[in-house]
Amino acid sequence: MPAPSTPPAACVFDLDGTLVDSLRDIGESVNECLELLGIGPIVLERYRYLVGEGIPLLCRRAIGDAHPHLVERLIELARPRYRTRLLRHTRPYAGVNELIGRLCRADIKLGVLSNKPHDMTGRIVRAFWPTEFQEVWGYVEEAGRKPDPTRLLSICARFGVSPRETWLIGDTPTDIETARRAGVVGVGVTWGFRTDADLREAGAAWIVDVPAELAIGD
Incomplete structure (x- = not known):
């Protein structure tokens, strides 16, 4: 090409x-919030296909179909959590x-x-x-x-x-x-x-x- x-x-x-x-900082932030909600963490490499279209869609993809009622709560948790570690890694x-x-x-x-x-x-x-x-x-x-x-x-x-x-x-x-x-x-x-x-x-x-x-x- x-x-x-x-x-x-x-x-x-x-x-x-x-x-x-920024994959590690994004993934670890969301994983910490998933665990707060009683949901298991996602392998960091999977976040390559979850990110790129904004935090709300990232959280919907991370939750999946099993817990749709928790999507908005994950968004509420993930934004401030990620803000605290934007530049950690x-x-x-x-x-x-x-x-x-x-x-x-x-x-x-x-x-x-x-x-x-x-x-x-x-x-x-x-x-x-x-x-x-x-x-x-x-x-x-x-x-x-x-x-x-x-x-x-x-x-x-x-x-x-x-x-x-x-x-x-x-x-x-x-x-x-x-x-x-x-x-x-x-x-x-x-x-x-x-x-x-x-x-x-x-x-x-x-x-x-x-x-x-x-x-x-x-």
Whole structure:
């Protein structure tokens, strides 16, 4: 699958599974809450297919069909529990800091768009990249969650670039579908929570295996 022929004017990144490996903090937070509700914990690797579409859906998937009456209670418990440990184990993936540095030096506009709550998204991004990203957005009700393209199109407008000049870089089919709906280039990464096959099936324009493949400039 060849790289796009034209370099981007802007790159918008997903957060979890793309910029940072947050799986342990997410999984352990939800597992602690499941145990409070008398439900057994989930193996951490299973969370790769539970995350990516916001905390409410994560909690519904974690509960499953056996205890639907406990979904709302799990959501109530999981949000504050996770807030206390956002950065306990979460770290950027290898090579991501170098990639962000190169994109900055190439004067490419940088943004983050996550389905994580907006305040949590900002805390994580600013902890590792205090000034590098000009637009940082998590979930806010008025814009909806990915794959709703509303916020992504707003980021393009604020950058002053067209969707076709923009790459959305993410690790899940949700990111690729968001890109399709917005008319931006959807780039899949395989170092996150989903597989090459998942991203191909979703219709990614380009799939990369390491951050260095995305480097532009220098």
